[in-house]
Amino acid sequence: MQAEVLALTRDMSREEWLRARQKGIGGSDASVILGFNPWKSAFQLYVEKTGGLIEEIDNDAIYWGNVLEDVVADEFTRRTGKRVRRRNQIFRHKDHDFMLANIDRDVVGEKALLECKTTNAFNYDAWTDDNIPPAYICQLQHYMAVLDYEKAYIAVLIGGQKFVWKEIERDDEFIELMIEHEKDFWENHVLAGVPPEVDGSDSASELLKQMYPEDNGETIMLPSDDAETLIEAIESIKAEVREKQALQKEYENKLKLMIGDAQTGVTPKFEVHHKTFERNSIDTKRLKQELPDIAEKYTKQSTYRRMTIKQVEVNE
Structure with a gap:
């Protein structure tokens, strides 16, 4: 054909x-x-x-x-x-x-x-x-x-x-x-x-950034059932993530206590490294105070959108 x-x-x-x-x-x-x-x-x-x-x-x-x-x-x-x-x-x-x-x-x-x-x-x-x-x-x-x-x-x-x-x-x-x-x-x-x-x-996330790079300052009414279902799901996931992160932190602290000041701890199945690193960073607060012109010259401004969710109090 x-x-x-x-x-x-x-x-x-x-x-x-x-x-x-x-x-x-x-x-x-x-x-x-x-x-x-x-x-x-x-x-x-x-x-x-x-x-x-x-x-x-x-x-x-x-x-x-x-x-x-x-x-x-x-x-x-x-x-x-x-x-x-x-x-x-x-x-x-x-x-x-x-x-x-x-x-x-x-x-x-x-x-x-x-x-x-x-x-x-x-x-x-x-x-x-x-x-x-x-x-x-x-x-x-x-x-x-x-x-x-x-x-x-x-x-x-x-x-x-x-x-x-x-x-x-x-x-x-x-x-x-x-x-x-x-x-x-x-x-x-x-x-x-x-x-x-x-x-x-x-x-999909990158595409949405391209489609709606900035807000227009308006407030709109969302479809209640669909939007609230999504919001409740998001909040539930956030709570689960916070719980898991807290549990992860607890387990990490217990391992750190076992390792003490050693660099590496080992078991028959794993190696756990707790190394010391150095990091150099610019004190931006001090730079803006002492050399404001230079700080302004090398400051790059960018825009982004951040989603936050707030519970609305309803008066009975």
């Missing part, structure tokens, strides 16, 4: 390419929807697809990934003997028009594609033996679904020194489940204008 060509990408700017991706779900979006992406939440993806925000363009990782893509593709050809070619197009699934694909390379003579990646040395373990990060498995299965391909290859340059390539077979059972989830996200969230539940991920 031949995929349709949605757009040509050869002369697109990166911003134009990002805007084109808002017209559907791409390969890197699949892992977000399926919950396998550690860098982005479904809530952020919804905001991007509905036009609220698009990915930052000035990103070193993106820049070097693009620069080194040719290097990775050439090395794949050198090591495997398989020829590859660029496909400067955004493809759309023949039956599911919300599914898009913008692949790095086709593999000549096969119904297969090549995805080129770069990563830092700290991620080496994620690529050992038969391992492939789950987010990339989702991406490749998505591409195979859109293009009706039988297999995919992925090649990665790790830390600028280690090169790995792997072959991934098409998994129709996985693809069927993935399409079901992608269709639900596209139709019941993006098209319906209903955001998915916001979660506690760093991605």
